[in-house]
Amino acid sequence: MSSIKSIAIVGLGYVGLPIALLASKKGYVVFGVDNDQKKIKSLSEKKSYIGDISDKDIVNTKAIFTDDASIVKKADAVIICVPTPVSPEKIPDLGPVIGATSAVAPHITKGTLVVIESTVNPGVCDEVVTPLLEKLSGMKVGTDIYLAHCPERINPGDPKWDVSNINRVVGANSKPELDMAVALYESIIDANIKPMGSLKEAEAVKIVENSFRNINIAFVNELAMSFHKLGINLENVIDGAATKPFAFMAHRPGCGVGGHCIPVDPYYLIEYAHDHGFEHEFLRLASNINESMPRFTVDLLIESLNKINMPLKDTKVALLGLSYKANVGDGRESPAKVIKDLLTEAGADLTIYDPYFIDKSTVKSLDKALSAVDAILVATGHDEFKKIDHKLLNKHGVRVVIDGRNIYRSTKDAMIKSGVIYQGIGV
Numbered sequence: 001m002s003s004i005k006s007i008a009i010v011g012l013g014y015v016g017l018p019i020a021l022l023a024s025k026k027g028y029v030v031f032g033v034d035n036d037q038k039k040i041k042s043l044s045e046k047k048s049y050i051g052d053i054s055d056k057d058i059v060n061t062k063a064i065f066t067d068d069a070s071i072v073k074k075a076d077a078v079i080i081c082v083p084t085p086v087s088p089e090k091i092p093d094l095g096p097v098i099g100a101t102s103a104v105a106p107h108i109t110k111g112t113l114v115v116i117e118s119t120v121n122p123g124v125c126d127e128v129v130t131p132l133l134e135k136l137s138g139m140k141v142g143t144d145i146y147l148a149h150c151p152e153r154i155n156p157g158d159p160k161w162d163v164s165n166i167n168r169v170v171g172a173n174s175k176p177e178l179d180m181a182v183a184l185y186e187s188i189i190d191a192n193i194k195p196m197g198s199l200k201e202a203e204a205v206k207i208v209e210n211s212f213r214n215i216n217i218a219f220v221n222e223l224a225m226s227f228h229k230l231g232i233n234l235e236n237v238i239d240g241a242a243t244k245p246f247a248f249m250a251h252r253p254g255c256g257v258g259g260h261c262i263p264v265d266p267y268y269l270i271e272y273a274h275d276h277g278f279e280h281e282f283l284r285l286a287s288n289i290n291e292s293m294p295r296f297t298v299d300l301l302i303e304s305l306n307k308i309n310m311p312l313k314d315t316k317v318a319l320l321g322l323s324y325k326a327n328v329g330d331g332r333e334s335p336a337k338v339i340k341d342l343l344t345e346a347g348a349d350l351t352i353y354d355p356y357f358i359d360k361s362t363v364k365s366l367d368k369a370l371s372a373v374d375a376i377l378v379a380t381g382h383d384e385f386k387k388i389d390h391k392l393l394n395k396h397g398v399r400v401v402i403d404g405r406n407i408y409r410s411t412k413d414a415m416i417k418s419g420v421i422y423q424g425i426g427v
Ligand code: SAJ
Pocket: 152, 153, 154, 155, 156, 209, 210, 213, 217, 250, 251, 252, 253, 254, 255, 256, 257, 258, 259, 260, 261, 262, 324, 325, 326
């Protein structure tokens, strides 16, 4: 058991709120801190704003929620779970981490363990967080206060893996700090907590695991563009390769890579390595390939419309999906946004529908979205869109389907047979 009795969780988003509720359930006194008044208000009204958390979870928790960071003086441990975005120019933005660290440092007491869960590049804990903590607390990291890094591994919308059962890694620069942090996480999470050799090693783990995903998606996306010209069905080829019981991990082509993790995290390493004299050409190339997929997808639409002598300009097109991921309402870094801009620039007569973004949709139902359009472009694989079949398309006179998430793999032949022009990504 850890010597820690009370924990402050700073940042109550899709990472912080679940761990705050779980730690409270495990018997810790928990103070949830966020500077977003809307979040604090919602929590005080016992209303969840996180898809994976129910209002009932909020009603039942003993955690205390506040926007007052000084409450950390009552906490034995402080876990920081704030976003680490990139700018439009793909430059890492440590603003939220610096802000949260600066807010808590003046109030933490001697012996407090600070854990950074935000995804950061190697070096941030040593070169940014430590100096800030020491300057603003007047104490020494490693002797008066303690610092560890435990990168978050939340997968929004995942029915199987959640904060309670996902393995974690924990890193610190001294054994006492490491032991304290490992004991804390072992007391909260029913999964393997792997100690790492340093803060930097733990920071590197998260960047590597998400860069791994990003480059593998880029691999199949490049194959999709190649196989489109070669007339080979890439999804079938991936299915074939996936029969290999070892040394192959299937990833799928699509209209782009969105979210707060996969397209973002590699840039934290790219920039840090660049500042230290190394160019991650491969990581950059992979990101460039993924970032080119919205253009490739719109070009497929133009190519398909040209087959029936229709220009994209003034053609009625329904963009189905704004979210970066199926069945969640999250638009961060979504390729659908890029596709929307490309369609608008090309002068398409755009209808937009995403059931998770009704406020950003131009129509309120799928049926409305399909009526009076010549073409649809599916950018998100929401379950609702899977009910579109050749009958519905023919009923509405839709002539072109661009399947940005290859969700019609098994029904495309019937669409084509009914006279619809179908084009998937590498399919
Ligand atoms: N995507 C593809 N092809 C794929 C997989 C994903 O194009 O084969 C696209 C998705 O459409 C989406 C983007 O990539 O636009 C990201 O998808 P994701 O499934 O990786 O979803 P995320 O962003 O929620 O990633 C999270 C990450 N979790 C953490 O960082 C803690 C990631 O590490 C997980 O691998 C991922 O969930 C997961 O496995 O679902």
